Amino acid sequence: MNRFDCVNTISKLLIISILGLTLVACNQEPPKEGIEVTDAWIRKMPPGVSNTAAFMTITNHTGSAVTLTGVSMDDAGHVMMHETKVVDDMAKMQHLDTVVIEQSVNFEPGGKHVMIMGLDMSQGATSYNIRLHFANKPSLDVTAEVRDANQ
Ligand SMILES: [Cu+2]
Incomplete structure (x- = not known):
């Protein structure tokens, strides 16, 4: 794996993780405010x-x-x-x-x-x-x- 591929893979993993976290966050009750x-x-x-x-x-x-x-x-x-x-x-x-x-x-x-x-x-x-x-x-x-x- 050259350096570019490695960075590319890490970027993809990061994007997938962020999408996953966003989905988890959306499934939870919003915190109560005020x-x-x-x-x-x-x-x-x-x-x-x-x-x-x-x-x-x-x-x-x-x-x-x-x-x-x-x-x-x-x-x-x-x-x-x-x-x-x-x-x-x-x-x-x-x-x-x-x-x-x-x-x-x-x-x-x-x-x-x-x-x-x-x-x-x-x-x-x-x-x-x-x-x-x-x-x-x-x-x-x-x-x-x-x-x-x-x-
Ligand atoms: Cu009274």
Whole structure:
């Protein structure tokens, strides 16, 4: 094999390897990016009750911590972030100004929650839009499904 043939063979092998790697890469799920919200829901309340709470899991795929600075809803009077904590055997809600999300944060019954005041659920909507506000990031709209917490 002369030098030219040898270089030529190596080039062909390289091209085949790169094609192979590309095919393998295409078959895999693309890596998740940005901020992902899953399982967002709002607790259905009986008629006449306009205060409720919403829950969700926020997962951070950005590679660095993100800070949730607030939550809003066009349909509700007032929305804030709360955390239920047991103090002296009493469950108390604390206001949260910010929530830092390193990997993921659960908003769940008995823990952190989106406190919603003044939401008229009497029209029977099956979901509501909740907007998450972040420091130094665009806000994110989330569709939260109305669920009967007793089911
Ligand atoms: Cu609350």
